[in-house]
Amino acid sequence: MRTRTASTRISTITAKPSAKVPMASPSTGTAATLPGTRASGRKFRLGVMGGTFDPIHHGHLVAASEVAAVFDLDEVVFVPTGHPWQKSSRSVSPAEHRYLMTVIATASNPRFTVSRVDIDRPGLTYTIDTLRDLRAARPEAELYFITGADALAQIMSWKDIDELWSLAHFVGVTRPGHELHDLGRKDVSLLEVPAMAISSTDCRDRVAEDQPVWYLVPDGVVQYIAKYGLYRALEPADRFPATN
């Protein structure tokens, strides 16, 4: 279970609405009528919220919403992982469950969408593949990859990290119990978001111990967990016809 300590104070935060963000690949949109070009002439801004989402919780949703507001994103696509290689020390729920919980959690927000790119791609999940696939599917968009302080701290160990910087702008957000490190790169912004001391680990542990997860995860996700008996020690989370 994650430690619950006060949010770290940081000084290098980009927190102005509609702040100009230094992009690895500056916008080249030239006309408002080009596909994927906004009325203002700028390119479509697509946030990418990658995660295992086992289950998705309000920490994920608040982080995505806050980055969307500050960076003036047009859409945030949530991308559940297929086989997260850095979580191999524990068993992860079937992808189909995690995908459906993510769909339920994001359904009410017209700017939130969910992508299957990672769960439909065989093999281990690497963000380099996520971003390549999204670039191919959405060539008109500038990508903003959203990551919490804990994930950002590991980022130098990610596959093909040198190429990753050229595919997206990265936004690291604060998370209670984790220090948000300044990587000293202009293609990484740091942002303080409302502190949500919630983790998927804690949600799973609560369900296993018969404690409530109401208001930690969206209502529909509470009901989905109960319906399929997810996270109950004696009830394996495999009643759904899953793909992995």
Ligand SMILES: Nc1ncnc2c1ncn2[C@@H]1O[C@H](COP(=O)(O)OP(=O)(O)OP(=O)(O)O)[C@@H](O)[C@H]1O
């Ligand atoms: N409470 C939170 N506040 C801010 N960012 C978060 C929060 N929870 C998760 N994130 C970020 O969301 C992304 C996906 O996280 P993930 O799905 O692994 O959730 P988690 O709560 O960390 O799960 P677990 O407890 O199983 O490790 C990561 O970048 C992570 O840093």
Ligand SMILES: O=C(O)c1ccc[n+]([C@@H]2O[C@H](COP(=O)([O-])O)[C@@H](O)[C@H]2O)c1
């Ligand atoms: O590309 C990698 O090597 C890599 C290693 C660890 C995590 N990631 C990505 O980071 C995001 C959050 O991952 P996680 O494991 O914290 O849910 C998710 O999109 C993962 O695919 C990516």
